[in-house]
Amino acid sequence: MNSLVEGEGRETERAPLRGDDVERSGLARAVFLDRDGTLSEDVGYARDVMAYRLFPWTIPALRALRRAGYRVIVITNQSGVARGYFTEELVRQVHHRFESELRRYGAQWDAIYYCPHHPEGAVMAYRQVCACRKPATGLVERAQREFALDLRRCVFVGDKYSDIQLAHRVGARGVLVLTGHGREQWARSRREGWSPPDHVAENLWEAVRWILRHGNEAERGATP
Ligand SMILES: [Mg+2]
Ligand SMILES: [Zn+2]
Numbered sequence: 629m630n631s632l633v634e635g636e637g638r639e640t641e642r643a644p645l646r647g648d649d650v651e652r653s654g655l656a657r658a659v660f661l662d663r664d665g666t667l668s669e670d671v672g673y674a675r676d677v678m679a680y681r682l683f684p685w686t687i688p689a690l691r692a693l694r695r696a697g698y699r700v701i702v703i704t705n706q707s708g709v710a711r712g713y714f715t716e717e718l719v720r721q722v723h724h725r726f727e728s729e730l731r732r733y734g735a736q737w738d739a740i741y742y743c744p745h746h747p748e749g750a751v752m753a754y755r756q757v758c759a760c761r762k763p764a765t766g767l768v769e770r771a772q773r774e775f776a777l778d779l780r781r782c783v784f785v786g787d788k789y790s791d792i793q794l795a796h797r798v799g800a801r802g803v804l805v806l807t808g809h810g811r812e813q814w815a816r817s818r819r820e821g822w823s824p825p826d827h828v829a830e831n832l833w834e835a836v837r838w839i840l841r842h843g844n845e846a847e848r849g850a851t852p
Contacts, residue, residue: 655778658699659839660768660800661737662786665808666832667702668726670787673713680722682729683807685833690735692836696843699775702740703767705790710749719744738775741767763794783826783843785835789813792825801826803835 664670667686671679693700708714723740730736743762749755759766772779784795787808795802804810804817804825814828827842829835 655776656699657781658701658775658777659693660782660784661702662791663702663704665787666785666805670808673708675714677721677725682726685831687730687733687735689832689836690730696840700737701771702737704742705762706742706744707746709744710746710751710754712750716744763790763797765798768798783839785832789817789822803827803829805829805831805835807831
């Protein structure tokens with residue numbers, strides 16, 4: 629456990645799940661979490677690793693998800709790399725810092741994937757229309773392959789509408805949290821008439837409580 633595998637835009641930490649987590653289908657379920665504004669405070673494009681902080685409820689939330697047999701997968705857009713505000717190295721340092729803090733309190737994620745691109749980035753190497761920037765589905769497909777996931781039984785949690793769009797695009801459910809940009813995004817989505825999230829939660833802890841109550845109702849559309 630705790631061996632880190634790194635590769636282009638990916639850090640994967642594999643740890644065994646209990647046998648009952650994989651259902652008859654042979655496919656596992658996961659909760660996909662956004663990073664900034666969901667797991668941690670949204671600190672803009674901060675260049676200082678120490679500026680990044682997990683929310684206090686993130687540790688118990690992740691512990692509860694794994695205890696309930698969910699894979700926990702983080703997917704994050706880090707366009708600050710393409711914009712030239714910070715390097716991929718900083719992104720990795722932030723992730724290592726979060727991982728060690730989680731581990732200290734008996735929590736962990738299974739993997740974190742990030743997109744460093746942006747179509748109008750200032751750094752040419754990252755300036756592109758990619759398949760991995762949310763709400764594009766590239767990183768979710770990768771996680772699906774690597775963890776053999778049944779996406780219809782997965783739930784996404786994020787503070788932006790792109791997180792909800794991505795969830796619905798892949799046939800999963802989406803929970804909007806009101807931390808980070810959540811409040812502004814929720815107000816805007818109602819003004820614009822965007823298709824609603826499956827649930828709106830005050831924060832990640834409340835989102836996890838909802839997931840644990842409704843997780844077994846399986847597919848999208850099954851819950852009010
Ligand atoms: Mg976010
Ligand atoms: Zn990308």
